[in-house]
Amino acid sequence: xxxxxxxxxxxxxxxxxxxxxxxxxxxxxxxxxxxxxxxxxxxxxxxxxxxxxxxxxxxxxxxxxxxxxxxxxxxxxxxxxxxxxxxxxxxxxxxxxxxxxxxxxxxxxxxxxxxxxxxxxxxxxxxxxxxxxxxxxxxxxxxxxxxxxxxxxxxxxxxxxxxxxxxxxxxxxxxxxxxxxxxxxxxxxxxxxxxxxxxxxxxxxxxxxxxxxxxxxxxxxxxxxxxxxxxxxxxxxxxxxxxxxxxxxxxxxxxxxxxxxxxxxxxxxxxxxxxxxxxxxxxxxxxxxxxx
Amino acid sequence: xxxxxxxxxxxxxxxxxxxxxxxxxxxxxxxxxxxxxxxxxxxxxxxxxxxxxxxxxxxxxxxxxxxxxxxxxxxxxxxxxxxxxxxxxxxxxxxxxxxxxxxxxxxxxxxxxxxxxxxxxxxxxxxxxxxxxxxxxxxxxxxxxxxxxxxxxxxxxxxxxxxxxxxxxxxxxxxxxxxxxxxxxxxxxxxxxxxxxxxxxxxxxxxxxxxxxxxxxxxxxxxxxxxxxxxxxxxxxxxxxxxxxxxxxxxxxxxxxxxxxxxxxxxxxxxxxxxxxxxxxxxxxxxxxxxxxxxxxxxxxxxxxxxxxxxxxx
Numbered sequence: 001x002x003x004x005x006x007x008x009x010x011x012x013x014x015x016x017x018x019x020x021x022x023x024x025x026x027x028x029x030x031x032x033x034x035x036x037x038x039x040x041x042x043x044x045x046x047x048x049x050x051x052x053x054x055x056x057x058x059x060x061x062x063x064x065x066x067x068x069x070x071x072x073x074x075x076x077x078x079x080x081x082x083x084x085x086x087x088x089x090x091x092x093x094x095x096x097x098x099x100x101x102x103x104x105x106x107x108x109x110x111x112x113x114x115x116x117x118x119x120x121x122x123x124x125x126x127x128x129x130x131x132x133x134x135x136x137x138x139x140x141x142x143x144x145x146x147x148x149x150x151x152x153x154x155x156x157x158x159x160x161x162x163x164x165x166x167x168x169x170x171x172x173x174x175x176x177x178x179x180x181x182x183x184x185x186x187x188x189x190x191x192x193x194x195x196x197x198x199x200x201x202x203x204x205x206x207x208x209x210x211x212x213x214x215x216x217x218x219x220x221x222x223x224x225x226x227x228x229x230x231x232x233x234x235x236x237x238x239x240x241x242x243x244x245x246x247x248x249x250x251x252x253x254x255x256x257x258x259x260x261x262x263x264x265x266x267x268x269x270x271x272x273x274x275x276x277x278x279x280x281x282x283x284x285x286x287x288x289x290x291x292x
Numbered sequence: 293x294x295x296x297x298x299x300x301x302x303x304x305x306x307x308x309x310x311x312x313x314x315x316x317x318x319x320x321x322x323x324x325x326x327x328x329x330x331x332x333x334x335x336x337x338x339x340x341x342x343x344x345x346x347x348x349x350x351x352x353x354x355x356x357x358x359x360x361x362x363x364x365x366x367x368x369x370x371x372x373x374x375x376x377x378x379x380x381x382x383x384x385x386x387x388x389x390x391x392x393x394x395x396x397x398x399x400x401x402x403x404x405x406x407x408x409x410x411x412x413x414x415x416x417x418x419x420x421x422x423x424x425x426x427x428x429x430x431x432x433x434x435x436x437x438x439x440x441x442x443x444x445x446x447x448x449x450x451x452x453x454x455x456x457x458x459x460x461x462x463x464x465x466x467x468x469x470x471x472x473x474x475x476x477x478x479x480x481x482x483x484x485x486x487x488x489x490x491x492x493x494x495x496x497x498x499x500x501x502x503x504x505x506x507x508x509x510x511x512x513x514x515x516x517x518x519x520x521x522x523x524x525x526x527x528x529x530x531x532x533x534x535x536x537x538x539x540x541x542x543x544x545x546x547x548x549x550x551x552x553x554x555x556x557x558x559x560x561x562x563x564x565x566x567x568x569x570x571x572x573x574x575x576x577x578x579x580x581x582x583x584x585x586x587x588x589x590x591x592x593x594x595x596x597x598x599x600x601x602x603x604x605x606x
Contacts, residue, residue, distance in 0.1 A: 130307075131314050134583045134590075138545030142567040143319075143575045147326035224440065224487055228549050231442045232564060247443050254446050257454070266443035274438035281494055288498065 024282045031216070031279025034272055042089040052080035054087045055239060063258050075246070075261050076253060084241040085268050091230065091242035095156035096222035100215050102160030107167025107214065108207070112198055114168065115175025125172075129165040137162045141229065150234050152226065159225050160218075167214045171207055178206055209287045213280050220276030227269055243269050296605045300598035304591040315583050316369060319576055320362050326572070374580070375573035379566065384577035387562060392581060395558035398478060399547050403540065405483025406492060407532055409433065414496035418504055433489045441485035441546055445553035448481050478554045486546035488539045496531055503527040525600050537593035541586050 017025065044050065051071065058078030066073045072082040114125040141158050148154060178184055178201075187197050203211075223243075229235035230244030238245050243265040250261030340348070349355050356364075368375075374384035413433055416426035436444070503509065503526050512522040551560030559578060566574035598605050 127311065127314070130590075131311055131318065133541070134311060134315060134586045135579065136541035136544040136582045136586065138548050139563060139575075139579050139582045142548070142563055143322070143572070143579050146567050146570040146572050146575050147322060220438075221487075227440055228442070228545075231440070232549065232552060232567075234567060244440070244442075247440060247446075251446065255450060255453070257450075259450070262443060262446060266440055269440045269443075270435065270438040272438075274434060277434060277437060277490055281490070284494075285498075 020286070024285060027278035027282040031275045031277075031282065034275025035216075035219075035279065038089060038093070038272060041086050042093045045086045045090055050083040050086055052083045054079060054083035054241060056080070063253060063261060065260055072264050073260055075249065081246075081261070081264050084246060085243065085265055088241045088243045088246065088265065088268070091152065091236040091240070091244075092156075092223050092226040095152045095226065096219050098153060099156040099160035099163065099222045100218040102157060103163035103167050103218055104211055104214060106161070106164045108171060108203060108211070110164065110168035111171025112175060112202070115172040116179060116194075116198065116202075118176065125168070129168055132162055133165045135162065137225065138228065141225070142234065145234050152229075152235050155229060155235065156222055156226065159222060163214075163218055163221070166217075167211075170210050170214065174206060174210060175202055178202055209283065213283045213287065216276050216280035216283065220273045220280065223269065223273055223276070293599055293602075296602060297595050297599050300605060301591065301595050304594040308587045308591055311587060312583070313366075315580065316366060317362065319579060320365060323572065323576065324358060324361075369580075374577040377566070377574045378571040379569045379574070384573050387574060388559065388577050388581055391557060391559045391562045394556065395544075395547050395551070395560055396585070398482060398550070398556065398558060398560075399540070399543050401479040402482035402486065402547070402550075403536060403543050405479060406486060406489055406539070406543070407536065409484065410489060410492040410496050410535075411528065411532065413493045414500055417493075417497045418500035430490075430493065433493045436484045437487050437490035439485060441481065441487065441549050442553050444485040445478075445481045445550060448477050449554070452477055478550050478556055481553075482543065482546055482550040485550075486539075486543050488542050492535050492539060495535060499531045500527050529600050530597060533593045533596040537586075537589040540589045541582075544582055544585065 011019070017028075020028075056079065058074065060078070061070070061074050062076055062078045064070055064074040064078070070080050070082065072080075072085065075081055075084070110125045110129065113121040137159060140162065141155050144154065144158050184197060184201060187201060188194070226235055227242060227244030227247070230237075230242035231248045233245070233248070236242035236245060238249065246265035247262045247269075250258075250263075250265075254262045346355075372385050374388070376382065377384050377387055380387065409429075410433070413426060413429040416422050417430060420426075500523075503523065506526075509519070509522060512519060547558065548560035548563050550556065551558045552564050555561070559581070562574065563578045565571070566578065
């Protein structure tokens with residue numbers, strides 16, 4: 001008897017993870033560690049727990065390669081690269097969260113509206129989303145910068161707005177399927193208020209995976225956009241470090257063969273964005289598998 | 293089939309017209325919300341008397357209500373009058389015409405390269421015939437998607453100049469000779485480094501795996517028919533056309549960065565320059581043109597999909 005009970009029991013989280021292919025497990029572990037590391041480094045940099053003063057110049061040790069004293073070397077005025085990379089997380093951390101928050105909140109709103117009441121809101125939401133999708137992000141951001149001010153929060157607010165369609169479309173498609181399921185019908189028939197059905201049965205029980213994926217992808221993209229803009233000179237301005245403006249500053253030395261100054265922050269971008277991409281894709285794969 | 297496609301084109305064309313109207317409206321609202329007196333863009337306000345400023349204001353139509361101004365602005369837009377660049381003093385339309393084709397060339401070729409790389413990787417991964425090659429290509433795709441495109445550009449320039457001595461380092465306003473390497477390097481950098489490679493590959497692979505499980509594919513395999521002939525429509529044409537339309541905005545954005553890295557005298561550099569100078573007429577023109585490109589890609593995608601799958605014609 002007990003055997004049957006055990007067989008019928010839902011697998012625990014650990015068991016489910018163990019059943020994953022190795023590739024996905026590695027990707028997930030890497031992604032989660034990167035996300036945790038970014039949070040930790042951000043907190044350290046805010047609290048001032050840095051190996052060196054990120055602004056202290058040392059003209060006797062310029063363009064140094066990694067050494068015991070400077071773990072990741074120094075830039076062209078002798079500033080410690082590791083400390084600057086750590087402080088560089090501040091350039092995207094809060095703005096990135098803002099952009100993710102905006103895209104998820106409005107994405108959920110529009111997704112639910114279009115998914116639950118397709119006849120009433122489907123068309124208007126569809127047009128609104130296509131409108132947002134028609135504008136290339138970077139171009140729109142540059143226009144906003146020119147019209148208003150080059151503030152990184154404003155920029156990533158625009159990024160968040162332009163990410164609404166992706167989040168909304170994922171949720172809408174999911175809800176369109178869910179709406180026809182019997183337990184949603186049953187909940188409605190039992191007199192559960194619609195807002196409760198939406199919040200609990202749709203968004204919490206079936207949408208949180210999607211939300212998590214969108215958050216992960218959104219954070220990776222926020223980093224790429226922030227660094228690109230800072231590289232172009234419109235985001236975070238020197239002497240405040242951003243991984244993007246650090247790459248740009250190392251340009252002249254790069255072409256002369258001193259590759260390290262530009263490469264160190266570029267690798268920080270690569271490893272971080274890769275982590276978010278891998279995590280998002282692993283989660284998405286798992287979700288698609290579950291739906292199939 | 294022609295009739296079907298024509299109908300789809302007409303429908304999507306209508307939708308695009310409506311959307312474009314909304315895009316211009318959004319742009320107009322954005323413009324009118326911008327801080328600063330627009331008069332100061334055209335004349336030096338300090339050197340004029342209040343009456344003269346009023347006269348200029350009237351001349352520019354700024355004393356009329358917002359809807360009227362929108363109508364006038366839209367009317368000018370319809371005639372191709374995008375205003376005058378604040379920086380060069382030339383009409384924005386002329387500036388866009390001079391630089392736009394270069395950017396479209398760059399973006400189009402880069403997009404083609406992205407899709408080619410993704411197709412090969414996804415096909416190998418989905419067929420499970422060369423697992424090692426597929427894994428290596430997938431890993432490269434992920435690495436490329438995380439690498440900032442500007443650093444990739446630096447690396448390409450560095451390798452090309454020091455190792456092969458092929459690339460004239462800085463591309464002047466008028467390209468000398470038009471060597472192929474010259475064009476190829478930015479295309480490769482943008483095509484592989486625009487940040488969408490891994491996503492496009494993953495999407496395509498999932499799609500291909502789904503199609504390969506279909507009964508008709510199994511039948512085709514069983515009877516020894518050409519797999520490609522049965523696969524290409526549903527497995528490649530459909531997803532590639534929609535990916536092309538969806539990812540064009542990203543690649544256009546990446547073109548701004550890549551043109552900056554390579555001194556490519558296209559629309560991206562124009563955009564950068566305009567953003568530095570806060571030259572909004574130019575930026576507005578770029579935004580509208582970019583939106584038009586994205587919409588045209590959508591219309592084409594719709595036409596291709598309807599041509600391939602009659603069920604989508606409604």
